[in-house]
Amino acid sequence: MNDVNGNGTATTTRLGEVIEGSTTEFRTHCYDLYAAPPLGSLVRCGDGDSAYGIVCDVATQSMDPSRHAIPRGRDSEDEEDVYLSNPQLTRLLYTQFQAVIVGYEDGPGIQRYLPPFPPRIHSFVYDCSTEEVRTFSESLDFLPILLSPSINAQDDVIASFLRIAGACHVDSNVFLVNAGKTLATLMAGQLPRLNNVLRRISP
Amino acid sequence: MNFFPDPTEDQQDKRNAMGGKGWHPEDVTGDAVRKPLGMVVAGSLTEGMEVRLDGATSIEKIKVGTFVNIQGRDLQFFGVLTDVSLNSTDPSLRLTPPDVSNPFIFDVISGTTAYGTITVEPMLTLSNDPIEAMDGALPSKTIPPHFSKVATASENDIQKIFGSEDDSHFYIGTPLDMDTKLCLNIEEFVKRSNGVFGKSGTGKTFLTRLLLIGILQNGTASNLVFDMHGEYGWKGTSEGSREVKGLKQLFSSKVAVFSLDDESSRRRGLTPDYVVRIGYDEIEPEDIQVLRESLSLSDVAADASYSLKRKFGKGWLRKFLAYPGGEEFGELARELNVNDRALSTLKNRLERLQRFDFIDESGGHNSVNQILQYLNRGMHVVLEFGRYGNHLEAYMLVANLVTRRIYDRYTRLKEEAMGDPSQEPRPLVITIEEAHKFLSPSLADQTIFGNIARELRKYNVTLLVVDQRPSGIDDEVMSQLGTKIACLLDNDKDTDAVLTGVSGSRKLRSVLSRLESKQQALVFGHAVPMPVVIRTRDYGTAESYKELGFKDEAELAIQVEQDIEDLFGPGS
Numbered sequence: 159m160n161d162v163n164g165n166g167t168a169t170t171t172r173l174g175e176v177i178e179g180s181t182t183e184f185r186t187h188c189y190d191l192y193a194a195p196p197l198g199s200l201v202r203c204g205d206g207d208s209a210y211g212i213v214c215d216v217a218t219q220s221m222d223p224s225r226h227a228i229p230r231g232r233d234s235e236d237e238e239d240v241y242l243s244n245p246q247l248t249r250l251l252y253t254q255f256q257a258v259i260v261g262y263e264d265g266p267g268i269q270r271y272l273p274p275f276p277p278r279i280h281s282f283v284y285d286c287s288t289e290e291v292r293t294f295s296e297s298l299d300f301l302p303i304l305l306s307p308s309i310n311a312q313d314d315v316i317a318s319f320l321r322i323a324g325a326c327h328v329d330s331n332v333f334l335v336n337a338g339k340t341l342a343t344l345m346a347g348q349l350p351r352l353n354n355v356l357r358r359i360s361p
Numbered sequence: 362m363n364f365f366p367d368p369t370e371d372q373q374d375k376r377n378a379m380g381g382k383g384w385h386p387e388d389v390t391g392d393a394v395r396k397p398l399g400m401v402v403a404g405s406l407t408e409g410m411e412v413r414l415d416g417a418t419s420i421e422k423i424k425v426g427t428f429v430n431i432q433g434r435d436l437q438f439f440g441v442l443t444d445v446s447l448n449s450t451d452p453s454l455r456l457t458p459p460d461v462s463n464p465f466i467f468d469v470i471s472g473t474t475a476y477g478t479i480t481v482e483p484m485l486t487l488s489n490d491p492i493e494a495m496d497g498a499l500p501s502k503t504i505p506p507h508f509s510k511v512a513t514a515s516e517n518d519i520q521k522i523f524g525s526e527d528d529s530h531f532y533i534g535t536p537l538d539m540d541t542k543l544c545l546n547i548e549e550f551v552k553r554s555n556g557v558f559g560k561s562g563t564g565k566t567f568l569t570r571l572l573l574i575g576i577l578q579n580g581t582a583s584n585l586v587f588d589m590h591g592e593y594g595w596k597g598t599s600e601g602s603r604e605v606k607g608l609k610q611l612f613s614s615k616v617a618v619f620s621l622d623d624e625s626s627r628r629r630g631l632t633p634d635y636v637v638r639i640g641y642d643e644i645e646p647e648d649i650q651v652l653r654e655s656l657s658l659s660d661v662a663a664d665a666s667y668s669l670k671r672k673f674g675k676g677w678l679r680k681f682l683a684y685p686g687g688e689e690f691g692e693l694a695r696e697l698n699v700n701d702r703a704l705s706t707l708k709n710r711l712e713r714l715q716r717f718d719f720i721d722e723s724g725g726h727n728s729v730n731q732i733l734q735y736l737n738r739g740m741h742v743v744l745e746f747g748r749y750g751n752h753l754e755a756y757m758l759v760a761n762l763v764t765r766r767i768y769d770r771y772t773r774l775k776e777e778a779m780g781d782p783s784q785e786p787r788p789l790v791i792t793i794e795e796a797h798k799f800l801s802p803s804l805a806d807q808t809i810f811g812n813i814a815r816e817l818r819k820y821n822v823t824l825l826v827v828d829q830r831p832s833g834i835d836d837e838v839m840s841q842l843g844t845k846i847a848c849l850l851d852n853d854k855d856t857d858a859v860l861t862g863v864s865g866s867r868k869l870r871s872v873l874s875r876l877e878s879k880q881q882a883l884v885f886g887h888a889v890p891m892p893v894v895i896r897t898r899d900y901g902t903a904e905s906y907k908e909l910g911f912k913d914e915a916e917l918a919i920q921v922e923q924d925i926e927d928l929f930g931p932g933s
């Protein structure tokens with residue numbers, strides 16, 4: 159039984175550390191190259207009073223901004239071969255992801271709005287288990303945050319999140335229809351946009 | 362995709378309630394179940410309340426005319442559903458509809474971006490405070506606040522508003538899509554003149570028969586039915602030629618059948634209690650006035666009958682019809698100061714009356730007194746016309762003549778009762794068919810029926826008007842009708858005429874014109890607290906007769922034995 163991020167259900171994987179944070183979003187530097195969670199995944203940062211974020215942007219780039227990656231695989235059999243013959247690449251490149259904060263743990267409960275303080279730098283970032291995703295998505299009060307214009311490609315982020323969350327619910331169709339109805343209310347007057355999102359989350 | 366064990370029921374419920382699905386458990390506050398419809402989102406007292414339907418409510422199951430409850434904070438409102446419409450939060454929906462070929466998108470959009478609304482006309486209010494609620498329902502003078510919950514009325518609501526079946530409440534039918542008995546307050550009903558309207562074949566006769574039974578069972582008033590087509594007395598027919606029992610068969614000891622045509626009655630297996638004969642001397646010029654249209658008489662010709670009465674006195678008609686033609690006739694015209702041709706037209710047309718066997722020369726048959734005697738004894742009289750039912754002149758002549766006498770008698774009795782209240786005449790309900798012929802604007806102020814509709818309530822006589830062309834009835838008479846029961850009417854003029862003077866009539870129009878063509882009627886007026894659409898109660902099955910109190914022979918025999926035992930003791 160795999161969870162949405164490819165990890166076991168009982169435990170969660172530590173993905174990286176926060177390297178930049180505000181009350182609305184945080185950036186995580188992954189420990190491993192290409193080890194970012196998929197777009198729209200729910201992640202948790204910090205131990206104790208954790209903040210929850212939804213991955214809205216993933217990027218892999220060179221450590222040194224002045225040195226861009228160049229093609230290296232002309233004589234290689236396949237892509238994997240490129241990395242095997244250039245082991246330094248995993249050290250010269252890194253993967254980061256941006257997560258928009260959608261809630262936080264407040265004692266025993268979960269609040270689905272912005273936390274009072276941003277996550278601390280170097281907070282550990284974990285991917286969420288299926289159980290956590292299901293619990294968090296039992297209420298969709300945070301959806302308006304995802305519609306904020308500061309997020310790039312909001313519609314894709316929303317659609318990806320709902321697809322992931324839907325798979326965590328026993329009756330994913332009921333969940334998706336209810337989520338769709340909430341979106342329909344939030345996106346009143348933007349029918350073509352709503353239609354696009356719905357098409358993406360349609361089972 | 363069952364990756365995980367079922368969440369707890371609690372979570373399941375939360376999820377159902379989430380996301381604007383609008384699901385909420387059925388409201389059981391009214392003891393019996395109310396089916397939720399939606400909530401009030403806009404409206405006014407004049408335009409009715411706009412109610413947004415829950416996503417879970419299928420718009421196709423909503424019917425105009427449904428009896429609706431709106432739960433306000435301090436008051437409960439009761440109203441009628443008068444309109445159903447489709448709306449959307451996004452005007453572009455019409456131009457670029459969403460991709461509804463995808464069932465998921467269809468599910469999401471329905472009830473959110475695209476939703477249904479209904480219009481509810483609030484009619485009555487009932488306080489939520491149990492002490493204030495004892496005053497009963499009052500006409501609605503305000504409206505429920507925003508977001509009030511709207512549901513179809515429960516069985517309990519119907520009983521609270523319309524009363525339960527008892528001596529004064531007669532079960533007339535059921536509200537739309539419900540099995541609750543909806544009752545008419547018969548005591549209030551007989552206090553005023555009433556009307557049953559509807560196109561031909563919509564069930565007017567069935568409804569009227571039920572109303573007559575209601576009045577009969579209640580016992581506060583007597584019925585006099587001018588039964589044009591022999592539908593009420595012994596037996597009637599339903600569509601599909603099934604025979605149904607008439608009043609006499611069901612309540613033989615309380616109903617007397619008078620007949621103008623005993624041959625026809627006997628052919629149908631009935632021995633009339635009395636065969637009515639009318640003497641020429643009993644016909645008055647007022648009776649001729651009523652026949653003006655059906656005999657195609659000009660005003661001058663019809664008015665000449667008054668001059669004839671003055672000249673010849675009692676027996677004027679007989680003498681006039683026997684009057685010789687030629688020169689003498691011209692002299693008569695000059696003497697009466699009437700146009701020669703008008704008078705001869707009058708004579709020609711009145712000669713038609715000679716074809717009616719029930720009118721004879723001898724006169725003084727006292728038929729009217731017989732009817733009155735039966736009525737005074739608390740009997741109900743059905744006057745059958747037999748083959749004369751197809752002659753409108755005969756029907757109008759007899760109905761008018763009999764009613765005129767009754768009018769005289771009742772005004773006298775009522776005046777006597779002013780001195781001695783114990784002499785109060787028993788209330789009488791006169792049923793007439795083809796009422797627009799008697800009550801047309803040109804005749805209503807001249808015929809006795811116009812008088813009764815307008816004022817005879819004071820003299821304990823009221824009308825039950827049965828008609829298929831209400832627009833032909835004088836406005837003043839229509840406005841005086843206490844309770845109106847309207848089956849399907851699709852002519853605009855008729856619909857307008859029936860709804861004149863009713864609050865919210867514009868909205869009731871849509872209800873009225875969409876009634877089913879059978880067994881459905883809109884009831885409104887004095888005898889019901891608010892307009893309501895009913896499915897008329899069944900009539901014609903053995904079970905329905907039993908419900909109405911009919912006992913077959915075996916049951917009667919048991920009853921007799923029981924009575925004997927009660928009277929004389931066991932073993933006698």
